[in-house]
Amino acid sequence: MPAVRHPRGFDVDAAHAHLARADKRLAKWIARVEPVIPDPRWRKPFDTVDALARAILFQQLSGKAASTIVGRVEAAIGSTKLHADTLGRVDDATLRACGVSGNKLLALRDLSARSARGEIPTSREMAGLTDDDIIAALVPVRGIGRWTVEMMLMFRLGRADVLPIDDLGIRKGAQRIDGATDMPAPKLLAARGERWGPYRTCASLYLWRIADLANAGKAPVKRSQE
Template identity: 40%
Template sequence: MIPVRFTPETCRTATRTLARRDLVLARLIKAHGPCTLGTRIRRDSFAALVRAIVFQQLSTGAATTIYTRVMATMNVTACPPPATWLCTPAESLRSAGLSTQKTRYILDLCRHVTDGSLDTRRLHRMSDDDVIATLTQVKGIGRWTAEMFLMFHLQRPDVLPLGDLGVVTGFAKVYGNGTKFTADEMTAHAEAWRPYRSIGSWYMWRALEAK
């Protein structure tokens, strides 16, 4: 069975369900409006993973600039297939602004795809846990990156990224008056959000925005 993913309609259903179950979350939903997870454009999985690596630990603006420069170095406007990356000298990628570490990570991803150890076409059919286990075999893709891929690319509805600083800080602001929760405490609280923990997490990020 192919795992469930968000659509705009299921996202609206999830929002209504969460508002009934969690009155604190209901106030956030009213303040910030509908969740937009189910409305995002899906790129191909390889391109999404490349972007995820490039954007790690950088501001959106800085990462976008580097990504654009790297694409220009390869004379393309969109992420090319792995063979193109592997044929491009690593020095050229670094000269475009990609760090040595991220260059290694992307080339390792390319090798996994090329040798068949990572079949990106199968990811959408895998369970969340299997996607995480598969992706974290690639250098530079940790659990957090895999969870963001699940939420924003595969649009899975029940992801709780406990290692995400925004989610942790949002929990502390919304439910703890600034006191941080442990991973176990957040997991226990988010049981009421199942099977829509991605939506609940999305509102933890929104809680950190000035409103």
Template identity: 50%
Template sequence: MAEPKAAAAAAPGAAGAAARAVAHLRAADPVLRLAIDLVGPYEAELRHAPSTFAALAEAIVHQQLSTTVATTIFGRLVAALAAFTPEAVLATPDEGLRAAGLSRAKALALADLAARCTNGEVPTLEEARALDDATIVERLSAVRGVGRWTAEMFLIFHLGRPDVLPTGDLGVRRGFALVTGAADLPTPKALAAHGERWAPHRTAASWYLWRAAELGDLSPAAQPAPVRRNGPKQDAAGQ
């Protein structure tokens, strides 16, 4: 079976929403203006997955692996199943999941995800769209191997939620240290406190901080052209 492809597309009304988000951030925080001016327009896009199960299963496989290795393992996993569904995973012995290249911990996490999807603990995409952010984070974080970081990435990139600030993300913290000129990374608590001024557009602020972390040197002379990137890079501890 071929691997399901996750297409990326701009959310409906994205241009207007992006413009409003950037205008708010520029007015609310002079510190963030540097990143906005250097990076250019906010260009976040949604990643489409056929189900919550598919989105989280791929996230679990990708944890702590390079994109190339994770993509290969995920492709083997999908090919090994009769259908890429929770029921198919539950019907596959642990050895079958391990044969695709999954570690024992990830095989157990995938089985737990599948069980929670079938019993309704993990919401479908349609159900998730009707839930608030905190409820989604709580329900997804109950899954083995799915921490707050993975739940927040699901909110940002699969549901398009506009006000998510992943304060534990190293890229966001590094970007904040760069735009503020701080020698040390902010604590998640300090970042959350500063980020209150970005609400209700903290997702856009996160995107700019990710881009700032990628740029590294924020001096205008070091930037020949605006950066055009969309997703975060998961750090080794990211879950």
């Protein structure tokens, strides 16, 4: 039996129709926010190692600070691609001088080593892997957690059925649509989101927008892979 190939992206109109039928509370909020449309990144080629390296460098920093550090690293390695071979052109002291923290340096070196051993699937290879397979392949990398991989699944690969239950914005959005006093615990959110499948990615995008309505006037949150 041939392996299943997973498409990049999904039918947004079908997702809207399903969510409207499956969850009347969510449907009312969807009518109030900017609609989700197909994301051009779903069709754009990308390099897994480069994307993960950038995700590591952006962790726990403002977008401006992280972009500055990434620019310094690119200048130091003489390339706009963060790969095992390009990162290997400079020593640890050089990367630290670019503003890379000790923990992030260790994470980049671990990513590079795993890439050199063929342990990091390419974007083409990931087309033949399930979401769970991709998560299992990438979370062993130092500094890469499930949430970071979920962002790749959503924003880079356009997988249709991803619900990041540990994300505070997602939980805040779910709290708002249900008019709850507290944010739902991740386990309860997972159960709550069963009705959104197989389009939980679309529901997640709306939950973020709904949560952002409570933060009007504040700078939007920049998420990994965005």
